[in-house]
Amino acid sequence: MFTSPRRFTSVVAMVGLVSLGLAACGGTTKESTSSQAPAAPAQTSATADPNAPIKEGLKVAFLPKQINNPYLTILDKAGIDAAAEYKGTAKEVGPSDASASSQVSYINTLIQQQQDAILISANDANAVCGPLNQARAKGIKVVSYDSDASKDCRDLFINQASSEDVGRSEVKMLADMIDHKGEIAVLSATANATNQNTWIEFMKDELTKPEYKDMKLVKVAYGDDDDQKSFQETQGLLQAYPNLKGIIAPTTVGIAAAARYVSGSKYKGKIVVTGLGTPNQMREFVKNGTVEKFALWNPKDLGYLASYAAASLVSGRITGAEGEKFTAGKLGEFTIGKDAEVILGPPFTFDANNIDDFDF
Incomplete structure (x- = not known):
């Protein structure tokens, strides 16, 4: 079974990978476009209670770039399984194409369904900002994973590695x-x-x-x-x-x-x-x-971490502030970094000597 890349000590890991959010070059980057995103709703002055229990019965939804992407399917299933651990319910919804605006209608539906948290792997950092901020204004926590949304319209970003x-x-x-x-x-x-x-x-x-x-x-x-x-x-x-x-x-x-x-x-x-x-x-x-x-990296661990991060946000264990810590089930403790980013850990190099050791 593939364990977290953070725990690989017997094999050679790649130099830590990305703080991501990415899927191509030549387009706009987070840094160059975030100022164009809709302003985030006013944030409360809530303080974190790291000892607060995770609320039972949470409803969370994973919105991948596209639902027929094998990598994202593995990732989202792990997040759904994690929700069962903390006695919540989770699901995956999303478009079959990865166009910039394809996720917008799904966000609107999830708002209507009153989800507690929306987890999104964004096709476009800014195209999703309007509806995501509408969700946040209604008290829904927004966690981006794999591919970041603009930092102005999400509460936390779960990054697979340093970009x-x-x-x-x-x-x-x-x-x-x-x-x-x-x-x-x-x-x-x-x-x-x-x-x-x-x-x-x-x-x-x-x-x-x-x-x-x-x-x-x-x-x-x-x-x-x-x-x-x-x-x-x-x-x-x-x-x-x-x-x-x-x-x-x-x-x-x-x-x-x-x-x-x-x-x-x-x-x-x-x-x-x-x-x-x-x-x-x-x-x-x-x-x-x-x-x-x-x-x-291990997509199962990334989905698992994102799910626990969302549950921790909704439950008040963290607010997304830099320096806050939270425990993500079997993966252990993580610290929130700058711009509300959490990094899973360094990626791993696969070759003929080790590829048969893994199944995902």
Whole structure:
């Protein structure tokens, strides 16, 4: 069974990954857009009571970027299971596409249903702000996870890892596999995904360092977290850039699609594919030599943590203030950081030596 990345001591973990929120490059980032978001409702001066019990019967809802994303399905199910531990009820609702505005109608419905907390992996940091702040004005707690909403319209962000570490470590991992030389591309999710965009900005900054002087980022492509489009975008990258040496896909849908294309093409063994994926998606491609290594955190732990964080907010154990601490069931204690962010822990590198140890 896969345990929290925070507890991996017997295997080599990647440099801690991202404070995310992301899904692509070239779009707007949290920092550049949060000022455009609707103003948050006035906050109360409530104080946290860390000893308060979690209220029984809480209603929480997970709203992923899209409901047919295998990674988010794993994550949300873990959060739903966690709610049963604290005697609450939870569900997953959401769109089948990852467009910027696709989550808005679901937020409005959850408000009408008087949920105690809405947990959202945002497709667009700002497109969801209006309805999220309407929810907050009605006393509903808003927790973003995986891909952040603007900090002006959520109470807490559960980040899988440090965004800077995610972006920089992806470049370092690819660079090691191509001897720090050659053209590279990024296959992202949607152009507005906050986590992807944040990671990609750190990738670009990492590439400005002297040790990458012989590497060049030629393209950021967007597969919209759609398997077929990501497959086609991979094909397009390899046709447009005949000297391409590697592809970073910081999205579980994208890396699996890219590996599948390369695996069945003349590029196998010539193009390095890496990024963020789940072991079950990537096992075939690691074993057939298409992918040497890739990274991720445990999505089960991320969903579990997000669920307990939401319950702690609703129950008054925390308010979202920096420095507050709370216990997330079996995962132990966490501390809230700047901008109401909680980081799960460093990601983990998967390769042929360890991939069979994991099942998710």
